[in-house]
Amino acid sequence: MKVAIIGAGIGGIATAIRLVNKGYEVDVFEANDYPGGKLSQFQQGKYRFDAGPSLFTMPQFVDELFVLSGKNPADYFEYIRLPEVCKYFWEDGTRLDVSANIDSFANDAEKNLGEPAEKIRTFLKNSALKYDILSGLFLEDSLHKFSTWTSKKAFRGYFNLPKLGIFGTMNGANESYFSTPKAVQLFNRYATYNGSDPYQTPATLNIIPHLEYNIGAFFPKDGMFGITQSLVNLAEDLDVKFHYESKVKEIIVKNGHIIGLKISDSKNEVEYEHLASIVVSNMDVTPTYRKLLPKEKHPDKILNQDKSGSGLIFYWGIKHDFKELGLHNIFFSDDYRTEFDYQFHKKTIYQDPTIYLNITSKYKKNDAPDGCENWFLLINAPANQGQDWEKIIAETRQNVIDKLSRNLGVNIADLIENESILDPRSIEMKTSSAQGALYGNSSNNKFAAFLRHANFSSKINNLYFVGGSVHPGGGIPLALSSAKIVASMIK
Numbered sequence: 208m209k210v211a212i213i214g215a216g217i218g219g220i221a222t223a224i225r226l227v228n229k230g231y232e233v234d235v236f237e238a239n240d241y242p243g244g245k246l247s248q249f250q251q252g253k254y255r256f257d258a259g260p261s262l263f264t265m266p267q268f269v270d271e272l273f274v275l276s277g278k279n280p281a282d283y284f285e286y287i288r289l290p291e292v293c294k295y296f297w298e299d300g301t302r303l304d305v306s307a308n309i310d311s312f313a314n315d316a317e318k319n320l321g322e323p324a325e326k327i328r329t330f331l332k333n334s335a336l337k338y339d340i341l342s343g344l345f346l347e348d349s350l351h352k353f354s355t356w357t358s359k360k361a362f363r364g365y366f367n368l369p370k371l372g373i374f375g376t377m378n379g380a381n382e383s384y385f386s387t388p389k390a391v392q393l394f395n396r397y398a399t400y401n402g403s404d405p406y407q408t409p410a411t412l413n414i415i416p417h418l419e420y421n422i423g424a425f426f427p428k429d430g431m432f433g434i435t436q437s438l439v440n441l442a443e444d445l446d447v448k449f450h451y452e453s454k455v456k457e458i459i460v461k462n463g464h465i466i467g468l469k470i471s472d473s474k475n476e477v478e479y480e481h482l483a484s485i486v487v488s489n490m491d492v493t494p495t496y497r498k499l500l501p502k503e504k505h506p507d508k509i510l511n512q513d514k515s516g517s518g519l520i521f522y523w524g525i526k527h528d529f530k531e532l533g534l535h536n537i538f539f540s541d542d543y544r545t546e547f548d549y550q551f552h553k554k555t556i557y558q559d560p561t562i563y564l565n566i567t568s569k570y571k572k573n574d575a576p577d578g579c580e581n582w583f584l585l586i587n588a589p590a591n592q593g594q595d596w597e598k599i600i601a602e603t604r605q606n607v608i609d610k611l612s613r614n615l616g617v618n619i620a621d622l623i624e625n626e627s628i629l630d631p632r633s634i635e636m637k638t639s640s641a642q643g644a645l646y647g648n649s650s651n652n653k654f655a656a657f658l659r660h661a662n663f664s665s666k667i668n669n670l671y672f673v674g675g676s677v678h679p680g681g682g683i684p685l686a687l688s689s690a691k692i693v694a695s696m697i698k
């Protein structure tokens with residue numbers, strides 16, 4: 208039986224691997240001339256950059272795909288657990304290097320922030336507990352099947368509802384729990400891991416730190432793109448066929464049944480139809496309906512939900528080696544609440560933005576020339592709604608240079624050897640993500656989990672959806688989870 212997958216994002220590739228293992232003949236059609244979607248890479252002079260994701264958690268979701276295929280993961284993909292999670296910088300000179308060892312982290316937080324060590328330890332234990340209750344229900348099964356809600360896992364969730372923080376905000380919970388504003392800010396930051404606002408998103412998202420601290424933060428030996436490349440290698444070894452520069456123009460449907468895809472092959476300048484009995488769309492669900500299924504009824508309530516945050520990314524080749532920086536670095540804003548108000552209400556970027564700085568050359572030396580570093584700077588940005596991006600980019604670039612120069616005590620502008628920029632418009636253009644959002648629909652309300660599209664169509668037989676815009680959500684682990692859910696539905 209033939210399956211056609213639209214998009215070679217991480218969710219599409221993982222679905223291909225799972226379905227080929229089930230005996231299907233799988234073709235993947237990708238609009239770009241490279242795989243990975245957001246999880247891609249590029250070269251800028253002598254510097255290599257991972258284009259999108261920089262934090263790797265839950266590597267077992269990747270390993271699982273090799274094991275499932277009867278392969279040894281280490282033959283394809285190697286990674287290490289990071290000894291240090293992140294380096295934090297505040298404008299008043301406070302510094303905190305967060306160790307992967309929870310006791311060291313807790314003790315350093317007490318010493319440097321004044322936050323009692325025991326509070327950090329208990330918070331992370333509670334985070335693990337919540338994850339344990341919720342993951343089975345929200346992350347591993349479809350929320351759109353009756354059987355999910357009558358399962359043992361669901362009843363465990365119902366009994367523990369008050370513990371899960373569904374009714375309050377992340378910031379509310381963290382402010383009433385921690386003793387110091389800096390610890391609140393540090394843990395509020397986890398809302399940004401799925402593009403949310405800690406002042407609006409439910410405290411349920413306090414499960415995220417569990418992934419980074421209790422399970423760990425990892426780094427693939429070949430950089431983040433190593434995840435994509437190793438999975439493409441595996442899929443090709445299993446006979447999945449990838450068709451690049453092959454943009455899907457239409458999902459052909461007849462009487463509620465899938466017939467195949469209409470494809471525009473820009474390399475060979477031809478348009479053709481590809482017949483398939485099952486279609487899985489890894490394209491963002493909103494343009495899948497709006498562009499590929501114009502004649503079908505659209506689930507507008509879901510498609511019109513507010514989108515998650517996006518990002519403004521500066522990729523800088525830096526001709527200096529900063530000993531005080533690590534792989535992951537955060538330079539916090541002095542006014543976090545106002546920063547999120549700008550992002551989610553004023554729909555622009557605050558003048559004192561929090562800066563996330565990722566430097567893969569700290570671990571992968573050949574990503575930058577000797578004595579130099581490849582800086583990936585991510586500033587949280589609103590989704591694209593036609594803002595004056597040229598103005599926002601110019602102002603933010605200056606603010607970022609000023610802030611980093613203040614914090615690091617050198618004029619950063621003098622060190623930038625080369626540069627490129629990704630903004631919500633270009634994210635939308637390169638990956639078809641609605642409004643350039645990084646994580647699909649926003650999670651800024653307690654019903655968000657139910658306002659993501661299901662992994663299947665209830666109207667069109669054999670049409671499925673995978674990836675960061677649908678259930679269970681955005682980010683590499685969840686996109687991989689969605690592939691598992693989709694594959695389990697295709698019998």
Ligand SMILES: Cc1cc2nc3c(=O)[nH]c(=O)nc-3n(C[C@H](O)[C@H](O)[C@H](O)COP(=O)(O)OP(=O)(O)OC[C@H]3O[C@@H](n4cnc5c(N)ncnc54)[C@H](O)[C@@H]3O)c2cc1C
Nearest residue numbers: 214216218238244245259260261262455490674675682683
């Ligand atoms: C800047 C940035 C930073 C991020 N940081 C992190 C992080 O640190 N950790 C983390 O876990 N996640 C992070 N994310 C989120 C993560 O990258 C995504 O959630 C995940 O990669 C989404 O994968 P996906 O399967 O939904 O596919 P996508 O990456 O969205 O890919 C979809 C693919 O479909 C293709 N496509 C679309 N339309 C068509 C069509 N009509 N025909 C053919 N092909 C089509 C696109 O070209 C693309 O290749 C980040 C994202 C960005 C952009």
